[in-house]
Every structure is written in C-alpha cells, then in structure tokens.
Amino acid sequence: MFTRIPLIEVGPFLNGRDEDRQRILREIGDAWRNVRIFYLSNHAVSSSLIDNLKNVVRKVKLTKFGQMPSVLYSSLLNELR
Numbered sequence: 331m332f333t334r335i336p337l338i339e340v341g342p343f344l345n346g347r348d349e350d351r352q353r354i355l356r357e358i359g360d361a362w363r364n365v366r367i368f369y370l371s372n373h374a375v376s377s378s379l380i381d382n383l384k385n386v387v388r389k390v391k392l393t394k395f396g397q398m399p400s401v402l403y404s405s406l407l408n409e410l411r
Contacts, residue, residue, distance in 0.1 A: 335367055336368040337368070338357050338369065339371050340371065340372055341372035342354060343355075344372075344374055
C-alpha cells in the first residue's frame, strides 16, 4: 500500500552519469510495479506541450482504462503539429 504518489527527479537521467540513469530507471520500475503512477520532475518537456496534451485528453474519451484509442493518438499528433 502506498501513501503518496512517487515523485521521481529525472534531471540526472538527462544530464547525469550512468549510475544516475540506472538509479532513476530502478525508481521508475519500482513505482510502476508497485503504484502504477508517478510524477516526473525536471523532465524537460515544455509546458506548452503538456497543455496541448491536456487539451487533447479533455476532447477525447478513453474507451477503456489503460488503452489509447487511435483517435486519441491521431488527435494528439494533430495538436502537436
């Protein structure tokens, strides 16, 4: 049982040493296996791209939990162009 959503700092993965990358990959793997959700900080994804993704997700309903229908994928690609 978890008490909070894991927060994983990925800056060292992007700019660090091999040891940092291995540690972060282990953290992501552990979080996925145990919680199935996690926050990533310092991921270098622009806020405008995140906003575009949020808008697309609001427009399209997912048909089943955990699946990305092709219409969502197509809409996302169109938004990002």
